[in-house]
Amino acid sequence: MKTTINHIDKYNGKEVTIGAWLANKRSSGKIAFLQLRDGTGFIQGVVAKADVTEEIFQLAKSLTQESSVYITGTVVEDSRSPLGFELQVSNIELIHEAVDFPITPKEHGTEFLMDHRHLWLRSKKQHAIMKIRNQIIQATYEFFQKEGFLKIDPPILTGSAAEGTTELFHTKYFDEEAYLSQSGQLYMEAAAMAFGKVFSFGPTFRAEKSKTRRHLIEFWMIEPEMAFTTHEESLSIQENYVSYLVESVLENCDLELTILERDKDILRKIKAPFERISYDKAIDLLKEKGFTDIEWGEDFGAPHETAIADHFDRPVFITHYPKDIKAFYMKPDPNRPEVVECADLIAPEGYGEIIGGSARIDDLNLMQKRYEEHALTGDAYKWYLELRKYGSVPHAGFGLGLERTVAWISGVEHVRETIPFPRLLNRLYP
Template sequence: MKISINQAPKHEGQKVTIGCWLLQKRGSGKIQFLQLRDGTGFMQGIVVKENDESLFETAKGLNQETSMYITGTIKADDRSSFGYEMEVEDIEIIHESHGYPITPKNHGAEFLMDNRHLWLRSKKQHAVMNIRNQIIKSTYDYFFDNGYKKIDPPILTSSSPEGTTELFHTKYFDEDAYLSQSGQLYAEAAAMAHGKVFSFGPTFRAEKSKTRRHLIEFWMIEPEMAFYKHEDSLEVQEQYVEYLVTQVLEHCKLDLERLDRDTTALERIKAPFPRITYTDAIELLKEKGFEDIEWGDDFGAPHETEIANHFDKPVFIINYPKEIKSFYMEENPEDPRTVLCADLIAPEGYGEVIGGSERIHDYDTLKQRIEESGLNLDAYEWYLELRKYGSVPHSGFGLGLERTVAWLSGVQHVRETAPFPRLLNRLYP
């Protein structure tokens, strides 16, 4: 019977066959311990010399990453986190590996990134990708279960959703086009048709940043909701993030353990989340020793970390100055200098994971903001038209997948959270 490693608990005491690779091995003159992987998990296989000397010699000669069919009996093993192992009775080599470059020793980051196509096979990278996969699954579950429809905005666009110059330019036949920075504007159009929608796709930022929080290509989850005010949107964000955390804790226990993730920090992530206004955050930073920061300045990573450290779970920074936020954000009626927006700052130094706002729903106001921002009015005519035919208050937000994976898995650099990350100096492999 052929099974996968993750099915082993259902086959205790049975003889089975597993297609797998050799991750590592160790042993003595009498026994070989084979660390096996098959994509679904990791398990130890044991080969005892006195049981079958020929099989023992085969096991002893195996090289790292050799592929094989391995047959044996599944046994309980309380010493391993997986809880099961195999008493090996037969090994059928499929392909013998020689000179695998990533050996069981420390390697530099650049070497590992050059070999990303192979580094993905390691236990820790496997765990990170499992957590990423769970976040993706849980995202679909959350939004579908709560009445949202998925829409797919175009990746090629004629203008910038954010109104910035950090765009990748290309030719679209005889027109100029850009790789999308965000699906938000298109999601707004879809929300006017379907009420509650979300998009989930790749976005691109031509930002020459080398920080541990930045990628050139990354994935965004962007819900947009008709008839939702800013406060309504904040509640959705809290519920969604809490759901992601609980699902990862429930379904990725072995992965979190493999990454040495302190889960007590994640177990505290329960809604509602604390909130602090931008203005109060400036005062807090001044009290913490950031004397140079002034009202109107944007926050950098040290500022976000300091604010997050003041709380024991994610914190919303709300109502940023109008001048440092995007043109489409609704003005704050209690302070016209600011807009109805929020950034959700993750604890433990992981920075902003969500940015959101209530959108301007008045035609004349939005038109004025587009003109004040120096944008091409013709390029945004379709977006303006959403305010001409039954406009309603609406809100939305964007969650960065890779930053969220980094936070929940506890890895220090966002490059480990994408299968093949695109960085300022990296387009290979």
Template sequence: MERIQIIDAKNHVGQTVQIGAWVANKRSSGKIAFLQLRDGTAYFQGVVVKSEVAEETFQLAKNLNQETAVLITGEIREDTRSKFGYEIGIAGIEVVGESHEYPITPKEHGTDFLMDHRHLWLRSSKQHAIMQIRNELIRATYEFFNQNGFVKIDPPILTGSAPEGTTDLFETNYFDQKAYLSQSGQLYMEAAAMAFGKVFSFGPTFRAEKSKTRRHLIEFWMIEPEMAFAHQEESLEVQEQYVAFLVQSVLDNCDYALHVLERDRNVLEKYTQLPFPRISYDDAIELLKKNGFEGIEWGDDFGSPHETFIANSFDRPVFILNYPKAIKPFYMKPHPTREDVVICADMIAPEGYGEIIGGSERATDYEYLLEQIKTHGLDPEEYAWYLDLRKYGSVPHAGFGLGLERTVTWLAGIEHVREAIPFPRLLNRIYP
């Protein structure tokens, strides 16, 4: 007998098969038992009819505990009442692993309780759907960059210097010297772009920010492309094409997950329409001032309420262009006609999800970059290798970083970024 996965049930209608699964829930009447089954690919219903099975099989079905592991034998049939569209008529049940007093019951639980049991909470239908969307974004990321001629390069996780400044680094001992967990692979990707032209990285990054907002994680994953012989305008086009590609991939391949999450497909479809709108930092400040944000002044960075209002002024992701030099990292290219801003852009997601991409054109002048390193209180010796890139065939280049978890949170339509990563690391949480 063939053993199949639930997701493949559509290919086996009318066939008797075996499925390894867990009992997510159950209910029964006097003559029928309904088992909600999951196997890691999907959820569907198993039906046990008392008159069609041995008495011990029916009693076993009625008494199965939540999260008991079973081998189910039965016939796949269509089920037009469910979104999934299929179910299994159960003929036999073999218990593989008992489960007793499973802590996450169908009742409501507090967030701290669920986070303490994250290793089990991942089994729930909503968390399962979120992880499916995360997986699709990862798959689609590789497809997009491979199709567009990018080479994947892996930057180090342990570094000796700080690309974004020294205040939010995790420091560790590296034998007889200091090292840091990477905030970003960007500086290394610039070196890689000088060797390969178009590159991208995809890996974990760490920020020791003491932040408790719904948008922040201590450990998160970043996609960081870098392009040689490219200016900011070309980078912006790649960014919007990439994000639209991700949205379309979720629409094409995550229909069941979107249904579980009650995410409106029509809303997501708007986000595939290019080009995305753009607004300068200067105009964004004026927009906020005209709409009652009295505390914001030119030179301030945007907080969550500011980004949300700006985003809500448009119906798609929006680029905010050319921020003040004083609030941006040292490596950004100065504006050609203004001393006070740099050539950069943040992409702000709709619906209040905030910044999902930060990018810029990179400074190419050796003396300017050396001056900026000193101005930011950094040691030029630690950045000697980075400065070398401006000595040996420097070219215009630009790049960006997309935060995976913020993008998952946005596309899944969930409230907090902590649910967008399997095991979140938060300010006061490193368990489990």
């Protein structure tokens, strides 16, 4: 019976055949232990000299790392195995012999591993991270479908900047100027005016010359937008969504979290509702914690976010930032127009902002004023202004960065390990 490692529990006591690669091996005299992987998981194959032909035993001992095989054996329970099973091997068919695989079991430097990212993905730790990433993506679709959201795909090539910044990748679009999208939000607002509740999931690009462990040049965003929705209602959706993601990973990726040595008790605490702290109180808290130079009106950096997060044991919303340090489309607080109805969700353990969201300006005159203040002239933003002209309604939305969220939930230090082929400031290979 041909099967895969992730379904091995269905065949206890039965003989199966698996197509696999040799991740590692060790042998001692009359027995060889093969660490096998097939893309769905890892399992140990035990080759006893007494149970196989001399030819098969010598093949087992001579197999090289990452050689591919069809391997046949009996599935047996083994409590010592993380999987709970191992394979008592009866036959090996060599498909391809790998020679001098560059990533050996010894320690390698990060740059070396990044140069061989196409091969590094095969390792147990990287496999676990990608499985958790996949689970978060699956849970995202589940959550928003259950909540009545429609999936809408915004364009990647745009004629304008979502947040009016200069950190854009410029390209020629035939005889026009174009940019790689830094956010699908503006288009999702248009979709929300057509469908009520929508979300997108796709790649975004920031030409930001940053080398921190939190930044990528190309990354993936989940961006919901909701018509007839207040800022507070949006915050409720956000915290329920993040709680759902964590719960889904805990339920479906226990083995992967174990491989990554993630503290699951910390994750079990992540349940809505989350704490909320205003920007004003965050400034006071930072001063109490020794950040005496921070002044009202300044944006928070990584050390500030970490200090605030450390004050709580779960994610925390920082709300009502000054309007001058936030995007042009954010709605001012009606009782205090110098701040906007927005929030950043800061993950604990030093992972920083994973969500940014706000109520959006729905008043045509105020949006026209914002256009003038930010010099958003010409036809590029005309369509966005028309959303306030034809049937404007209160609406709100947010964006969650997938890679930062994967890093936080899986406990990985650097976001470069949370995407299959990271694009960094000085890395476009492989």
